[in-house]
Amino acid sequence: MSQVSRHYVLAAGGTGGHLIPAFALAAELDRRGHHVALITDERGAAIPGKPDFLPAHVLPPGRIAGKNPVNWLKGARGILDGRQMALRLFDSFEPSAVVGFGGYPAMPTLLAATAAKIPTVLHEQNAVLGRVNRYFAGKVDAIATSCEEVDRLDPRHAGKVTLVGNPVRSEVLTLRDEPFPDFTEDSLFRILVTGGSQGARVLSQVVPDGLAMLPPALRSRLQVIQQCRPEDIEAVRERYASHGIPAELATYFEDMDERLASAHLFIGRAGASTIAELTAVGRPAILIPLPIATDDHQAANTREIVSAGGARSIRQEGFTGATLAKQIQAMAQHPETLANAAHAAWNCGYPNAARDLADLVESFGAAPIMDVIRMDRKVAPANGNEALAREPAL
Missing domain, CATH: 3.40.50.2000 (Glycogen Phosphorylase B;)
Incomplete structure (x- = not known):
């Protein structure tokens, strides 16, 4: 041939x-x-x-x-x-x-x-x-x-x-047929937080305090993995420690595909590759579009997945700890709510x-x-x- x-x-x-x-x-x-x-x-x-x-x-x-x-x-x-x-x-x-x-x-x-x-x-x-x-x-x-x-x-x-x-990386695409990780009223609640090279600082400032505002029954089950800027990582580590929330922090994760595979919820920016990977794997998300993105394209990127019910979008000017906690609680208060959002995100994938x-x-x-x-x-x-x-x- x-x-x-x-x-x-x-x-x-x-x-x-x-x-x-x-x-x-x-x-x-x-x-x-x-x-x-x-x-x-x-x-x-x-x-x-x-x-x-x-x-x-x-x-x-x-x-x-x-x-x-x-x-x-x-x-x-x-x-x-x-x-x-x-x-x-x-x-x-x-x-x-x-x-x-x-x-x-x-x-x-x-x-x-x-x-x-x-x-x-x-x-x-x-x-x-x-x-x-x-x-x-x-x-x-x-x-x-x-x-x-x-x-x-x-x-x-x-x-x-x-x-x-x-198109997404092949190692991400292989996760598409894997089931959403088990999420029950007693299981760990694994949250993945990344911000990329731009704008991770606002996530470092808001996310720890927002997670601390969750109801005790949800907060006690948290397991956080967060990417931080090098200059922010020690301050973020101290903030999580002060809240008593277990968090694994790094400036870069080589095994990000595995982290995404085990995550129940993603919090981060709304770049095109991020959206493509979330929808390829089927992971619910809380998205904070980068406000300085050209033509506000990150906000536009969230339209389809938000409309389908796979994610929620928060403008950075309204991104506070209280707002974040409210959105997380709405998505995770019942196990089936988070699983349904994951399926909605999956349906948006190509x-x-x-x-x-x-x-x-x-x-x-x-x-x-x-x-x-x-x-x-x-x-x-x-x-x-x-x-x-x-x-x-x-």
Whole structure:
């Protein structure tokens, strides 16, 4: 059996929100026997989780922001330099399509792709179309969305939109078929709190005191796992100790998937990857959207899961200990209430997002027949995976 191998270029900004779905798509395309290259910035090239097979090409910074004309000139120069670098990569790699995941490194790559007349696909992770994706929405061949309703998406482009969901890490997706952890009137009540790199401080300030306000019967069963900023962790530890609440604190958890699997309730921000993982696994949540998020997209991200009954959203200006305690009590006062919320969150998930996005990407473009590399598949033992011969990396 032979497999036609194509080349694809993925372009994503250097944050987990852009790169996690890019990595998931890369893994799916690689599994299908294709070759994939990543264009990103310095942060993206160093972010944990990048597949070993995926070469990363770093573009110069090219962000036009602020009011200083000097910064505009520097940003424009970075974009033009990045466009030329991307064109050189296309000359040697000959991609069948280019996929943009948003973020400023995607801009010069997509400019190069449109100039070279290479098929292009956008993937939008949030419920608000990002700035770079808005700019290219009318120029690309397809737009893949993660939500049924996406703000700032021009209705004129509706014909090129496909709802696929937001791909998540494979280790998270394997938890989808696991049952919600047992939660009874006598069991531990495990709460997972994370805030990411931005805004974790408000969680550190509010969550310990809010948990201390819970009724004694609920408070006595608490088991808290919380991610904190390094500069906050000792103060948070002292606060939990003063309340007599057992809490495991760290600045980073390598086994976050296992922590999510055992959690009964999540408290944290509403980034696109967070929402995708909560709905993939089926975990109820109390979400505090980041108020400075561009176009308030984190608040928009909460719409579907909140409407379905899988989460509650609290604006940061109203996020107090008393408000948090009230919402937790409403969700956990009866075991079935929390389990029902978990099921509602699960129903909002898109477990086939990586597959569906890969199908969409594969539908655009094909390398000329003289450039097609046919590769023999070898059947791997036991697990059914396939080993593929590979051409040298770029």
